[in-house]
Amino acid sequence: MCGIIGYTGTASAVDVLIEGLATLEYRGYDSAGVAVVTGNGDPRVRVVKRAGKLANLREMLEGTWLDGTTGVGHTRWATHGEPSDRNSHPHQDADGDLAIIHNGIFENFAELRAGLAADGHEFASDTDTEVIAHLIGRSYDDAGVGGDGADGAVALAGAVRTALRRVEGAFAIAVVDRRSPDTIVASRREAPLVLGHLDGASLLSSDVAGLIRYTRDVEALLDDQVAILTPEGITVTDLDGNTTEGHRYTVDWDIDVAEKQGYPHFMLKEIHEQPGALHETLLGRTRDGRIVLDEQRLDDDDFRHLDKVYVVACGTSYHAGMVAKYALEHWARVPVEVEIASEFRYRDPILTQHTLVVAISQSGETADTLAAAAHARAQRARVVAISNVVGSSLAREADAVLYTRAGPEIAVASTKAFTTQILALELLALFLAQLRRAMFPDEWRDQLRRMETLPDLMEQVFGQETAIRQLAASVAHASYVMFIGRQVGLPIALEGALKLKEISYLHAEGFPAGEMKHGPIALIEQGGPVVALATAGHVRGKIVSNIAEVKARGAMVVAIATEGDTEIKAHADHVIYVPDVHELLYPMLTVVPLQLLAYFIATELGCDVDQPRNLAKTVTVE
Ligand code: M6R
Numbered sequence: 001m002c003g004i005i006g007y008t009g010t011a012s013a014v015d016v017l018i019e020g021l022a023t024l025e026y027r028g029y030d031s032a033g034v035a036v037v038t039g040n041g042d043p044r045v046r047v048v049k050r051a052g053k054l055a056n057l058r059e060m061l062e063g064t065w066l067d068g069t070t071g072v073g074h075t076r077w078a079t080h081g082e083p084s085d086r087n088s089h090p091h092q093d094a095d096g097d098l099a100i101i102h103n104g105i106f107e108n109f110a111e112l113r114a115g116l117a118a119d120g121h122e123f124a125s126d127t128d129t130e131v132i133a134h135l136i137g138r139s140y141d142d143a144g145v146g147g148d149g150a151d152g153a154v155a156l157a158g159a160v161r162t163a164l165r166r167v168e169g170a171f172a173i174a175v176v177d178r179r180s181p182d183t184i185v186a187s188r189r190e191a192p193l194v195l196g197h198l199d200g201a202s203l204l205s206s207d208v209a210g211l212i213r214y215t216r217d218v219e220a221l222l223d224d225q226v227a228i229l230t231p232e233g234i235t236v237t238d239l240d241g242n243t244t245e246g247h248r249y250t251v252d253w254d255i256d257v258a259e260k261q262g263y264p265h266f267m268l269k270e271i272h273e274q275p276g277a278l279h280e281t282l283l284g285r286t287r288d289g290r291i292v293l294d295e296q297r298l299d300d301d302d303f304r305h306l307d308k309v310y311v312v313a314c315g316t317s318y319h320a321g322m323v324a325k326y327a328l329e330h331w332a333r334v335p336v337e338v339e340i341a342s343e344f345r346y347r348d349p350i351l352t353q354h355t356l357v358v359a360i361s362q363s364g365e366t367a368d369t370l371a372a373a374a375h376a377r378a379q380r381a382r383v384v385a386i387s388n389v390v391g392s393s394l395a396r397e398a399d400a401v402l403y404t405r406a407g408p409e410i411a412v413a414s415t416k417a418f419t420t421q422i423l424a425l426e427l428l429a430l431f432l433a434q435l436r437r438a439m440f441p442d443e444w445r446d447q448l449r450r451m452e453t454l455p456d457l458m459e460q461v462f463g464q465e466t467a468i469r470q471l472a473a474s475v476a477h478a479s480y481v482m483f484i485g486r487q488v489g490l491p492i493a494l495e496g497a498l499k500l501k502e503i504s505y506l507h508a509e510g511f512p513a514g515e516m517k518h519g520p521i522a523l524i525e526q527g528g529p530v531v532a533l534a535t536a537g538h539v540r541g542k543i544v545s546n547i548a549e550v551k552a553r554g555a556m557v558v559a560i561a562t563e564g565d566t567e568i569k570a571h572a573d574h575v576i577y578v579p580d581v582h583e584l585l586y587p588m589l590t591v592v593p594l595q596l597l598a599y600f601i602a603t604e605l606g607c608d609v610d611q612p613r614n615l616a617k618t619v620t621v622e
Contacts, residue, residue, distance in 0.1 A: 002077050002089070002103040002616075003027035004193070005210050006174040006184045008070040009201025009231045013037075016203075017073035018058065020210040023258060025054050026266075026410050027103075027206060028077025028616040031088035032057040035099035035176055036071035043181040045099045049074075049088035053611075069231075070182050072174045074101035077616035080109070081126030091130035093137025094121055097178050098156070100136065102129040103206060104171035104191040105621050112166065128169075135163040136175060152180030157228050160185045161239050164224070170367060170620060172221075174204055184229040188221050191620045192365045192393065195219040195227055195234050195246065202229035206618075207363075207389075208251050209258045209408050219248040220391050247391055257407045265609045267411035267503070271595050272462065275455035277416045278588065280405035281423050282451055291431040291444070293384070295401040302382055302399075303435045306356045309334050310349065310381075312341040312372040313360035314619065316414040316498060317421060320386075321360050322491035323587045324425035330584065331439055331447070332432035342368040342622065344375065351379035358384050358428065362409060362417035363618040364392020371622065373397060386424050388417050402428055411610045412617050413503050415595050418495065419458075419588045423451065426584065450582050454589070457579040461592045464576055468593055471558065471574055472600030475529045481506060482523070482530045483594070484513040484550070486543050488587050489533030496531060496594030503612045504602040513546035526554035531597070532572070533590055536562040537583040547571045560590045 003024025007016040017034045025032070033049025034057070048064055050056040054075060074089035081087035090099035106112070109128035112135060117123070121134050140159035156177045170190035177183070186193060186204050196203035196211035196218055204227070205211045208218055221227055221236065225246060228235045238244050263269035285291055309328055311321035318340055325336040334356075339349075341359070351357070357376035361369040364387035373383045373394060385398035388406050395401045404420035430447055433439040439447075475481060481500055485493035493510035500508040511520050513532065524530070530550045534543045547557055548571060559572035562580050569575055578589040602609045 003075040003206045003210070004072065004101045004103050004172060004174055004204070005206070006072040006186065006204040006229065007201065008182050008184050008229050010069055011201070013068050013071035014061065014066045017071055018054070018061070019213065020205060021054050021073045021075050023209045024206055025075050026412060026611065026617040028075050029053045029611050030078045030083035031076045031085070032074065033088045033090055034066070034071055034073040035090035035101070036066045036068040037176055037178060037181040038066060038068040043178040045092065045096065045176055045178050047090050047092060047099055049085065049090065051083050051085050051088055070176060070184065072099065072101045072176055072184060079105050079621055080128045087125045087127050089129060091125060091127060091133045093133045095137060098133065098137055098140070098175055100129060100133045100173055100175045102132065102171055102173045103620060105169045106132055106167050106171060107169035108167060132163060132167060132173070135166065136160055139163045152177065153183040153228060153230065156180050156183060157185050157226055157237070158241070160187060161226055161241060165239060172206065182230055185226065186221065186229065187224070187226045189223050190367065190370065190393070193221045195221060195229065197234060201231055202234050204229060209410070212251055212255045212258065216251040218251055219246040221246045247396065249391055253407055258410060265411065267413050267415060267599055267609050270409055270411055270416045271592065271599065273407065274416045274419050274592065275458045277404070277406040277420050278423055278458065279455045281420045283405070285427055286448070291427060291434055293400050293431065294403045295395070298382055298399045300435055303356070303432055305354055306334065306382070307354045309336045309356045309358060310344070310376070311336060311338040311358045311360065312344050312369060314341050314366055314368055316418050316495060317360040317362060317369070319491040319495040319498070320418055320421035320425060321358070322494070323422050323488055324358070324429065326488050327426045327429035327584050328432065331429045332436055333438040334432065334436070341366070341372040344372040351376055351381040353380045353382070355381040356384060357381050358386065358425070359394055359398065360386040360421055360425070361392070361394050362388045362414055362421070364389040364394035365618050365620050367620050367622045370394055370397070384428065386421055386428070388420070412612055412615050413499055413598070413609070419591060422588050423454070426451070447582070450585060454581070454585060457581060458589055458592060460579050461589055464593065465596060468576065468596045469600045472597055473604055475597070476601045476604040478529050479507065480523065480528060481508045482520070482528070483508065483510040484516060484530060484543070484546060485510070485533035486513045486539040487537070488584060489535065489539070489543065489590070492533050492587050492590050492594065493531070495591055496598070499595055499598035500601060502615060503598055503609050504605055504607055505613070506601060506605070513543050516546060517549060521550060521553060524550055524553040524555050527556050528554065529558060530555040531558045531560065531594065534559045534561045534568055535578065535586045535590060536565065536580060537586070544568070544571055560593055
């Protein structure tokens, strides 16, 4: 949830940290802060932090001289303690020798805090993080082996290891200490942390986007590893101090992908990147006449003999999973249940070695999805990950991986991740269909060919952007917007509503169109907007009846329909057309006008589109 960054080298640390935090701000923006080791002869750790967005910290730093070449920075999504200056990170230990930044939650912090308080420790904040700062500080003092320079670094790493052995929960942390002025000690458990290797400097970040300006040579730290960063390089140990290594790899995308490139918001840029992202996701998917996954640590027989699929995910990824159910059941002929990841493991699902769990996560770091996948593996079920981040925690822990190749998604509202997830999931359905002989080869090849036309077809949808913008202006001041759909139109109705509510704060709900008359239709007011997914297919006639029902009660209907369907105009006040495709491919086209509608409504209302209130991009807490 929070973003963390660290730098040690020869450049001004604060400049590198602020630049990194700007890239990571999408992860949380309740506050921002830095800690820099300053002063040559008598080093001190200086902390500057401020509630609110990074702009507030920048303003504060303008009048502050923070020289120093080692430091850490943090952008916060609040968990323990309200967003305020005093709860902002970094936090310091009792003597102010060290400062720590943290992403995650220390679950046993209350017990640790009580123990420290009984020994006379006083706390300046309500956070769990400050408790760990004190714990590390005390471990350092108790060890009694401190010293300056290299000795200090050894002592600090030892103190971090000792403290971490006592904590429970999920975390990524980075610590600087005045007694080892050019060292950062970092660690993680179930929260992302990536290290950057380069000549004369070392970096760390919550994600690769924070490092890519400086290096492509990165190393994902693994659970309970401790990294010691100095300008000369990085060493990694386990919690007992034994040397080990993380997952080192080379990043293959450029920094300009993570910048706005002339668009007013990342969200609009990412909506427009979807045709390219679909194209990338499709590349090289067949080898020797077979559909292939990116990583497969399972035998083909494991897939052939599965008897049940669970799809687990959160938010927008969950909606992609709902679409996948139709494709997996229809093409691969296997029963599928789709479940919210945060509910999955608490109801004791029936899992065997013949169960396949498909875990979907753009970031690959969502705590609930990771926990659901871990629960499935513990019960011997097989796990396939669909993720947009190569080497993410989810990808590393799964038995097989299919990557979406959407490139970094920065806007909190997920768009290109969603359409590429649907495509990847439908590829997985074809892969299973092929192995299980549920489709003839020419059938799955036909489907692949249809998928290849999607990028061009999606470009055509953008032709209606101006009309959608005008429609948005007329809908923006409504008191609610309803979305209705059937079959694959239902997850798109839910996704359209989620997109709208999360960035415009307008009350929006999606409903199965057939359910309207069982309750929700009571909400319809004269002129109230209802967006209906009404593309061609075997439920088109049914949805037209549902449109008539809401229209008869005064709704203002916007229909998303198939090009050439002129008859729909008799039922709807506005029609947005998408090209004609196979029924199961429609979701990738019909969601685009809904993403644009949400975007233009939010901008019409003056909302902060890329960083909506109360949210963060990556949800690494349960
Ligand atoms: O990284 P993930 O795909 O696991 O994230 C899941 C949700 O948090 C995410 O899709 C969220 O719902 C988006 N903000 C919606 O736009």
